Amino acid sequence: MPKENKPKKDSNKNLHNAKKGKNDEFYTQLEDIGRELNHYKEHFKNKVVYCNCDDPRVSNFFHYFSYNFEKLRLKKLITTCYKNQSRDLFSNNQSDKAIWLEYAGDKNNDKVPNPEEIGVHELQGDGDFRSKEGIELLKKADIIVTNPPFSLFREYVAQLVEYDKKFIIVGHQNAITYKEIFKLIKENKLWLGYGFKGGAGHFINTKYEDYATASDHKEGMIRVSGVVWFTNLEIKKRHEDLMLYKSYTPEEYPSYDNYDAINVNKTKDIPSDFDCVMGVPITFLDKYNPKQFEILGMSASAGYSEDVVGIPFLGNKDARPLINGKNTYARVFIKNRKLEV
Numbered sequence: 001m002p003k004e005n006k007p008k009k010d011s012n013k014n015l016h017n018a019k020k021g022k023n024d025e026f027y028t029q030l031e032d033i034g035r036e037l038n039h040y041k042e043h044f045k046n047k048v049v050y051c052n053c054d055d056p057r058v059s060n061f062f063h064y065f066s067y068n069f070e071k072l073r074l075k076k077l078i079t080t081c082y083k084n085q086s087r088d089l090f091s092n093n094q095s096d097k098a099i100w101l102e103y104a105g106d107k108n109n110d111k112v113p114n115p116e117e118i119g120v121h122e123l124q125g126d127g128d129f130r131s132k133e134g135i136e137l138l139k140k141a142d143i144i145v146t147n148p149p150f151s152l153f154r155e156y157v158a159q160l161v162e163y164d165k166k167f168i169i170v171g172h173q174n175a176i177t178y179k180e181i182f183k184l185i186k187e188n189k190l191w192l193g194y195g196f197k198g199g200a201g202h203f204i205n206t207k208y209e210d211y212a213t214a215s216d217h218k219e220g221m222i223r224v225s226g227v228v229w230f231t232n233l234e235i236k237k238r239h240e241d242l243m244l245y246k247s248y249t250p251e252e253y254p255s256y257d258n259y260d261a262i263n264v265n266k267t268k269d270i271p272s273d274f275d276c277v278m279g280v281p282i283t284f285l286d287k288y289n290p291k292q293f294e295i296l297g298m299s300a301s302a303g304y305s306e307d308v309v310g311i312p313f314l315g316n317k318d319a320r321p322l323i324n325g326k327n328t329y330a331r332v333f334i335k336n337r338k339l340e341v
């Protein structure tokens with residue numbers, strides 16, 4: 001498997017566990033939030049930000065926005081806490097009832113969000129982002145920012161799209177191959193943000209075993225590689241051309257048996273002079289500039305409907321692109337727009 005495509009063993013185990021057992025309790029570090037959100041500052045002015053999967057006792061999203069409220073010139077910050085079950089600063093019950101918080105900025109000029117400045121309201125239900133109450137709060141918001149449960153990622157994104165919301169959210173790059181998510185990418189309704197350092201995140205974790213190697217292990221953290229930020233807010237990166245420096249040769253870029261396209265193993269090796277369809281790794285999307293490339297479709301082992309694949313399937317059963325009868329990995333089919341005549 002080309003290095004670019006290969007998920008790390010440890011992280012995959014973490015991810016599978018998260019999906020299998022709905023183990024969604026790991027928390028994003030403040031520095032990772034700050035590093036990404038630094039690129040979106042101009043979007044927040046006079047906006048209502050909603051973090052809808054965020055227990056304020058542990059959520060660094062709440063921390064980031066409440067402490068940077070004035071700097072970002074926010075209008076309001078809303079946070080809902082899912083199934084709040086313990087006595088703390090913001091709640092006094094042990095039930096499944098959740099709370100939502102609203103913060104409208106520093107009132108006493110101490111530059112710190114104090115409990116008396118934060119409105120705490122009880123919810124009737126458990127704070128599920130899909131609940132009627134959750135949706136009412138969603139409707140009030142302009143930008144949704146959080147790390148949602150990976151196990152509900154499809155539903156989570158579908159809801160944001162249904163209510164036509166702007167968002168910056170954490171997810172796993174595997175979600176790109178979900179046909180619902182890929183369609184949004186293809187239609188330029190969702191794209192990748194700047195990302196985590198080295199393509200992996202360390203998340204605050206008190207529950208799960210960390211399978212990271214000794215050198216990658218951090219105390220109290222779980223390492224997940226392949227985590228990315230998804231957004232539909234404009235960012236500079238999306239308008240930067242990928243520098244191409246290679247030329248096409250049939251030897252280096254063989255054609256597939258079952259698709260009329262050539263295979264490119266690494267995004268950086270996309271030939272600059274090839275004007276027909278190319279199959280590139282899904283990690284290409286991190287470099288995707290819609291003015292430079294057109295996304296036609298995607299192919300992976302799962303097999304997709306024609307509208308997702310985007311180009312004619314010339315084989316008989318294996319949907320994954322084959323070269324001389326051998327499987328490659330998931331591929332996004334693209335064309336270089338700059339070579340169009």
Ligand SMILES: C[S@@+](CC[C@H](N)C(=O)[O-])C[C@H]1O[C@@H](n2cnc3c(N)ncnc32)[C@H](O)[C@@H]1O
Binds near residue numbers: 052
């Ligand atoms: C990956 S964690 C991230 C938590 C927090 N957003 C952060 O980044 O630190 C996902 C969170 O979503 C919460 N959650 C799970 N199912 C939910 C649901 N249906 N509605 C709202 N929140 C949910 C979990 O309790 C968990 O705290």
